[in-house]
Amino acid sequence: MTPMLTRDELALALGQAGAGDRAAFKTVYDATSAKLLGVCLRILADRQLAEDVLQDTYLTVWRKASTFDPSRASPITWLVTIARNRSIDRLRSGAPMRKTTPVEDAYGLADAAPLASDVVETTDEVGRLNACLDTLEEKVRGVIRTAFMEGVTYDALATRENVPLGTMKSWIRRGLLRLRSCLET
Structure with missing residues (x-):
């Protein structure tokens, strides 16, 4: 929302x-x-x-x-x-949904699931990201999470937080710069 x-x-x-x-x-x-x-x-x-x-x-x-x-x-x-x-x-209505294939055809298909090593790597990255997010001021952390994880626009966030759009953009930009710096270390 x-x-x-x-x-x-x-x-x-x-x-x-x-x-x-x-x-x-x-x-x-x-x-x-x-x-x-x-x-x-x-x-x-x-x-x-x-x-x-x-x-x-x-x-x-x-x-x-x-x-x-x-x-x-x-x-x-x-x-x-x-x-x-x-x-x-x-x-x-019977509108076409996803294309289905007989189960017998599945034997020749490669598994699209990520490799276990990739999952572990992704989990580690998420852990690092969360640790870096925790270093940010609570309000900045909240608006960054809302903007990038829920897809809320900067304009809507500015309205929600009752701040000018420029202020919201500055909060997010400075927060992202601190996140990048934290993740690079």
């Missing part, structure tokens, strides 16, 4: 989107698209298909936002229900 919105703020934004407010719709999208993509991915197990369904979901939200009733459901529950139903509809 990009900006953290309270239940009431999200309900208000949905109501405004229902009245045709594009900025409010963008707020709803920014605050919920990551979560709804996750819902679609869990059901469909195919990113491209999940992204298509997510687009259908937001088209439905745009058309039906005026019908949202905050006394009947929370905004996120309403949105997740739409995403879930669209995903299930896509599964039931």
